[in-house]
Amino acid sequence: MTSIERDTPAPRPVTRIRIEPRVNRKPLWTFAMYLAATLFGLLLSALLVWTSGADVIKAFSALLNGAFGSQKAIIASLAKATPLILTGLATVVAFRAQVWSIGQEGQVYAGAMGAYTGYLLFAGLPPALFVSAIVLCGIIGGAVLGALAAILKDRFDVNEIISTVMMNYLIVFLLSWLIGGGPWTEVSTSVVYQQTGPIGEAAHLPALMGSGKLHLGFAFALVSALVCYVVLEKTPLGYEIRALGYNPVALAYRGTNIGRTIILVMILSGAVAGLAGVSEIFGTAHRLRSDTLFNLGYTGIIIGMIGGLRPLGTVAAGIVFGGLSSGALYMKLLAQVPASLVPAMEGILMLTFLCAGVAARYKIVRVKTDG
Amino acid sequence: MGELFQEAILVSILAGMIRIATPILFAAIGELVTQRAGIWNMGVEGTMLMGAFTAYFIATATGSVWLAVLAAMIAGALVGLIIAFMTVTMRVDHFITGLGINLLVAGLTLYWFRMYIKGRAQPTFDGFDNVAIPGLSAIPFIGEILFDQRLLTYMAFAAVPAVWYLLYRTRWGLELRCLGENPKALDIKGLSVSARQYAAVLFGSVMTGLGGGFLMLGFSDRFLADITAGRGWLAIVALIAGNWMPRGVLAAVLVFALLESVATHVQVLGIDVPHQIFLALPYLASILLLMGLRRQSRQPQRLGIPYFR
Known part of the structure; x- marks a missing residue:
């Protein structure tokens, strides 16, 4: 309207900067963007440490040393990485299908609770069978909660973000009742600590590499990554999952039952997240309590996103951030910086990576236009 | 239990409902504007948390609750600026x-928070007091529930008709609603489009930050x-439950607040069930609620879809 009304003389060519989508993504440009995102994220994190009055160099070197400075530190880092890889993979499976589930948090709890139910039900089985039954119950626990969100989305058109957030809160309240006054509460003490009694040794996940913190859960994480990779990249279901993300309408025309695919996606995602709960309770904490599970699911979203929604990238991201949360304890001791710097860093890096992901898909071009 | 006691509990539950509704109402009414402009902002929880923390920090550092409220709004605006940059400028999902x-x-x-309280006892502050409206608060029953509240509570409820007027009776509101339905029309x-979406996100985030600030200063x-x-x-x-309409949003917020208020009165009422059941009720x-609603006709057509020219 304005250009017509304006009394314009002959149009003059003007050079303008425009942002256009790239037809082919250049790997080098993509890499440069993510490198820039990492550096910018680290810079912001350093700024955060600096503004709160701590020694930046001291804090970061303690963090790095605590994470990967010795063999013992590396093993501790891998143990911390275990649940994060699993919840990260759960994110990958759901988000690749553009099902924005953030139910990983609740599914971790459901997995732990399912496994604890199995522990109570199957006590007395031979050891190998006992542990297998517990793990299976945990997987089922997570998968059921995942399926519930999928059914709500498919049958009742309930937005999965909101339903999963609500279920995250509900499951935490359920656990809080079960272990804080309900039937699973530790009975021997007079004070209620919000935890169950210790889990019998027969039910512990066996340690890997002799003794130490690393347990069978880490093997589960690696196997799950492989399974997710094969399912996503090499099977018809994986094709449907990816297609659901790109073009659900075309997929429906092809004759695929979209509701069924979403339910399968959420069962798989929930199962993997449930495994994280099993591994944390039966491999590390050896009793069911809520604070050991807290935030594993939400951190998994960051791990999966930073891992580029790819199973192998997620394993790498999980190990890096597992290392950081393990090293955070050293940092707290040596540099007096709170360990909660790590979740703040995770949040910062997630946002810079999101921006990099978009920047990698576009290019800046100079165009000549009229007026 | 005497009749007088029962009435006192009822007044307490309903007055609690009004107070508990306040922070959610600020956020919901602010977010209504953001979403009508087509931005599906899922960062409300974070924005509110930032408002609450900032309010705590300023209230304990300066001792002034009103400075804390202002700071919470500014903190909300800063978070909103990040959200707007990412959704409108960068077009991230x-x-x-x-x-x-x-x-x-x-x-x-x-x-x-950990940095702030490192090596000392956690500082506390004195929150808001009730401001009884002269005359109206003397009405039996209703006066005690509605007109003996915090000042910001009156503001939150006044914001509902104000935002309704803004959205449906002003040119700015018309353009804003158009953003959610057909942004191309505005562009042509x-x-x-960008400037208006930035404004809508900022408005929502300031209101949400204010809600977070009230949550901090009004309850704890x-x-x-x-x-x-x-x-x-x-x-x-x-x-969603309120169908993206001011009246519906207000009703939905009051339902949630009532459930939470009942939960806080369980012990007084002498009901012998785990308190977690009542805590879980709003969720x-x-x-x-969402299961019963299915897809809504009033949902803005272009909600959550980044605009490309």
């Missing part, structure tokens, strides 16, 4: 942006990690 914001703020506030008219005397406890999410549910109610 709206859902993912919101999730990222929530995680970022959860991490940041926890870090700052030569009106900036100290900060806790995850103090918002899903109230930001309830605001989003209220929006359970949201899922059931």
Whole structure:
């Protein structure tokens, strides 16, 4: 309207900067963007440490040393990485299908609770069978909660973000009742600590590499990554999952039952997240309590996103951030910086990576236009 | 139990409902404007948490609650600026942006909080007092429930008709609603889509930050990690349940607030059930509400879809 009304003389060519989508993504440009995102994220994190009055160099070197400075530190880092890889993979499976589930948090709890139910039900089985039954119950626990969100989305058109957030809160309240006054509460003490009694040794996940913190859960994480990779990249279901993300309408025309695919996606995602709960309770904490599970699911979203929604990238991201949360304890001791710097860093890096992901898909071009 | 005692409990539950509704209402009414402009902001929880933490920090550092309220609004605006930059300028997926914001703020506030209280007892502050409206508060029953509240509570409820007027009776509101339905129409008219979406996100985030500030200053005397406890999410549910209309949003917020108020009175009422059941009610109610609603006709057509010219 304005250009017509304006009394314009002959149009003059003007050079303008425009942002256009790239037809082919250049790997080098993509890499440069993510490198820039990492550096910018680290810079912001350093700024955060600096503004709160701590020694930046001291804090970061303690963090790095605590994470990967010795063999013992590396093993501790891998143990911390275990649940994060699993919840990260759960994110990958759901988000690749553009099902924005953030139910990983609740599914971790459901997995732990399912496994604890199995522990109570199957006590007395031979050891190998006992542990297998517990793990299976945990997987089922997570998968059921995942399926519930999928059914709500498919049958009742309930937005999965909101339903999963609500279920995250509900499951935490359920656990809080079960272990804080309900039937699973530790009975021997007079004070209620919000935890169950210790889990019998027969039910512990066996340690890997002799003794130490690393347990069978880490093997589960690696196997799950492989399974997710094969399912996503090499099977018809994986094709449907990816297609659901790109073009659900075309997929429906092809004759695929979209509701069924979403339910399968959420069962798989929930199962993997449930495994994280099993591994944390039966491999590390050896009793069911809520604070050991807290935030594993939400951190998994960051791990999966930073891992580029790819199973192998997620394993790498999980190990890096597992290392950081393990090293955070050293940092707290040596540099007096709170360990909660790590979740703040995770949040910062997630946002810079999101921006990099978009920047990698576009290019800046100079165009000549009229007026 | 005497009749007088029962009436006192009822008044207490209903007055509690009005107070508990306040922070969620601020966020929901602010978010209504944001969403009508087509931005599916999932970062409400994080924005609210940032407002709450900032309010705590300023209230304990300066001792002034009104400075704390102002700071909470500014903090909300800053978070909103990040959200707007990512969704409008960078065109990152709206859902993912919101999730990222929530995680970022959860991490940041926890870090700052630990830094702030390092090596000392956690400082506390004196929150808001009730401001009884002369005359009206003397009305038996109703006066005690409605007109003996915090000042910001009156403001939150006044914001509902104000935003209704803004959306439906002003040119600005018409353009804003158009953003959610057909942004191209505005663009073709030569009106900036980006500028209006930035404004809508900022308005919503300032209101949400204010809600977070009230949550801090109106209910408590100290900060806790995850103090918002899903109230930001309830605001989003209220929006959907309220069909993106001011009146409906208000009704949905009041339902959630009533459930929470009842939960806090369980002990007084002498009901012998685990208190977790009542804590869980608002979340359970949201899922059931959303199940009953299915797709809504009033949802803005272009909600959550980045605009490309």
